[in-house]
Amino acid sequence: MNFEKYPFERLTELLQDIIPNEKYELSALTIGEPKFETPQFIQDKLKETSSLLKKYPSTIGEPFLRESMINFVKTRFNVSLQMNQIIPSFGTREVLFNFPQFALFNKKNPVIAFTNPFYQIYEGAAIAARAEVIHIDLTKENNFKANLSDEDLKRCDLVIINFPNNPTSASMSIEELGSWVEKALKYDFILVNDECYSEIYFDEKTKPASLLEASLLVGNESFKNILVMNSISKRSSAPGLRSGFIAGDEQILKEYLQYRTYVGCASPVPLQEAAAVAWNDQEHVAGFRKIYKKNFEIANEILGTPIPDATFYIWLEVEDELEFTRNLYKEKNVKVLPGSFLGRNGLGKGYIRIALVENEIKTRDVLTRLKDFIDG
Template identity: 55%
Template sequence: MLFQPYPFEKLQELIKDIRPNKPLFKLTIGEPQFPTPQNIQDAFKESSELLRFYPSTKGESYLYESIQDFLSYRYNLNLDSKQIIPTLGTREVLFNFPQFLLSEITHPTMAYPNPFYQVYEGASIASKSKVFLMELNQDNNFKPSLSIEQMKQVNLVILNSPNNPTGATLSKEELKQWVQYALEYDFVLLNDECYSEIYQDTPPAGILEASYELGNKDFKNILSINSISKRLSAPSLRSGFIAGDAEILKNYLTYRTYLGVAMPTPLQKTASIAWKSHKIAQEIRKKYADNLKLAQQIFTTTPIYPFSFYVWLYVRDELSFCKKLYEKEGILVLPGSFLGRNNAGKGYVRIALVYDTPTLKPILETIATFLQKGEF
């Protein structure tokens, strides 16, 4: 199998000979710069004695209860434990689930947005799948779509709403339409919802609530994944889940026992505290909301959606812009072309709004001024 280098590897190659003139600010990776809440840190310390136990691949009951609590709080959905699998973050799911799902299909086909989170592509390579790239661009408001002929062929469609890197988000009605397509053309529909908890005012819709309201209450063919990483500034906790169609998840859980992806028991215990920390999560969300508002005020000609924490900024020559901004101002952003194929993302850079607002303000102002001058 031949995999493309990850975007951050390409970035390091791009800037390897550059020595910036100023202190470094990294706005490349979606890594929260806010401290992990104290209650989660305390829970982690207090759970260390659980290291003496082998972790369960299935997951402990208290973790299921906390994820169920989150789904009830966030989407007013009461899922059975058979409709949920706790996971070791979500990247591993996005990589190994397609391999599981498509393993017995002779000529499997996947579809996912372009540009994309690169693990989608890795999964398609590992599962030897044909791929339909759903192009995201300004002309279609960065919304994914497939033709009827493509939907007749596809076995697995991965959506990503709210979207990384564009921030564009599908409405509940748009998600319902995708659910209808999944049922009508009998493909599995998975929505990567890792940015669902970062928004300004109104929370984005989820694929499971769309499915339920449409009448597909058993979530046939429908799955959602999510993670605690952004919601509680805890990416190293590696707590995520996949939820939805119990018939699919039953066999997938058996498959997972062979993968060695059991979440360490102290992390399961800590995560069970984190998933229930709704008030603290709202406090963190408001910080990102302030950052989004700030970005909207500074980049007035760029569509910045009130979801996720990225700015998808058009700069014309993204490679030169990235190198010169890094050299002259010590600010590192990610070229959009590193996130897509067939020129998707070309001309854009992705900016992660992960610092506190006072720190971020002069950085974004510097980027806006640098762009306006056009000296790159």
């Protein structure tokens, strides 16, 4: 398999010959990893249940974990799921990689489409599945929203969209998502929305909708051809718990569950215990949202960038993203990610991605450095 280098490996190569300005402490705005402590009640649950390491975890997950995820979906999206409509996963990265291989295995000439620029695991899954790729280009001209021609959709076996979007921070309305559900039914392809940023929003009136909600909106009550993925990594500042899920079409999930028994990605029971209390609690998530909103307010004040509906990313337009990244690191000891490392066919060129995952004080300091660099 010929996988492309991961963006962070490419960034290391880009910056390897640069000596940064030692006047400043290094600030890395590159990785979408929250820099906040995992809430204490989650940590306590993990400690309290460590004796359960003596048990083999089941592939399907403990009932209490699935119930907590179902409760989350009901509380957040007002969608009622049955036990056979959800499968816990070891975060979303593993399921985003292995689900396409499962779904496309029996296709003679498989075709997968996904948003571009993108989380690189989508491309890795396509390579592993030997699938032809159709890119769903997200551009300033289309407001970074997903659209694909009927001719391309007719060829697709699997489509992965990602809203709220990494890296552009764009969101799609429930009606826009609903039109994608209708296309998935009309052209009979599996439609997946990677929703791991759904909980990092800043206004109750504009909080992101789920593809599951959109499915119900257009009358697809069985979620035929429709799946969503989500995780607690961002919402609970707990990426190390590796707790995610895939939910939707029970017929697809029934076969996928059998496949997963061979994959060996079952989560240890103590991690499931800690994840369950996180999924069941919404209050701590609201606290994190306030932090991220404040960071965007600081960015708006310093850089003039708009506050998006969701995510913790700024997709900042620059003249030459590679030179910008190199010179910013050299002069201000700040690392950002060139947008071209996240896209194909020229998408992402002329942008950098900034992850606002630090506290208010660090965010103000580093964005001030960034502004000073831009003003030159």
